[in-house]
Amino acid sequence: MNLVELRNLKKVYENGTVALRGINLEVKKGEFLGVMGPSGSGKSTLLHIIGGLDKPSEGEVRVFGRDISSMSEDELAELRRRRIAYIFQFYYLLEDFTVLENLTIIGELLGIKEPKKKALEILSFLRLSHRINHKPYQLSGGEQQRVAIGRALMVEPFLILADEPTGNVDSKEGEKIFNLFKDMNQRGITFIVATHNEELRPFFSRIVYLRDGQIIQEE
């Protein structure tokens, strides 16, 4: 089953910049897909559109079998909130709240049962049990990135979109984060990860290379 289908996807920003020029792509359930390419090639734009954070200028975007242009604002919000999780390069953690609270707040917003219990389980899985009462500024970059991943896991998403998730950590920590993603992938979560980091290529089940808004190669 295809979780994502893009047909002739184009994106022209309001200032006239052409970011995507006719992308065709299918992503199957269970894939661990890398999106690679130089700065400005359109990786983030592609992820934003798949995640419903931005709209295409032309073409078709189907996510979980539904054309997103036919979805109401409520349906889109539901998609973003419950089915797709986004992990950004910059963590956007709530600075005044502890690690534990950063996760439980998401669970409370979603109305899940026992958000604290679930948050504690996820933080243990992420090797953060010893940091639950710390605030984000008291953490290393890698720890902050793991908290951001923890927030994504609170949603129990089907699909995780990660945009340069290892952009701010050293290569050893980057590898640990990818090993974690692999674990999560084996538990059934599909991943689409944008990165320039060549060292991470062996992790992907498939890679598409973008250049100047087009897919120039797949492997």
Ligand SMILES: Nc1ncnc2c1ncn2[C@@H]1O[C@H](COP(=O)(O)OP(=O)(O)OP(=O)(O)O)[C@@H](O)[C@H]1O
């Ligand atoms: N909001 C915006 N308005 C106008 N142009 C934009 C906007 N966001 C991105 N662009 C442009 O669209 C193109 C693709 O940008 P995008 O951010 O998707 O690239 P990227 O591959 O993610 O790059 P990086 O590796 O640097 O993150 C670039 O030319 C960029 O300048």
Ligand SMILES: [Mg+2]
């Ligand atoms: Mg980017």
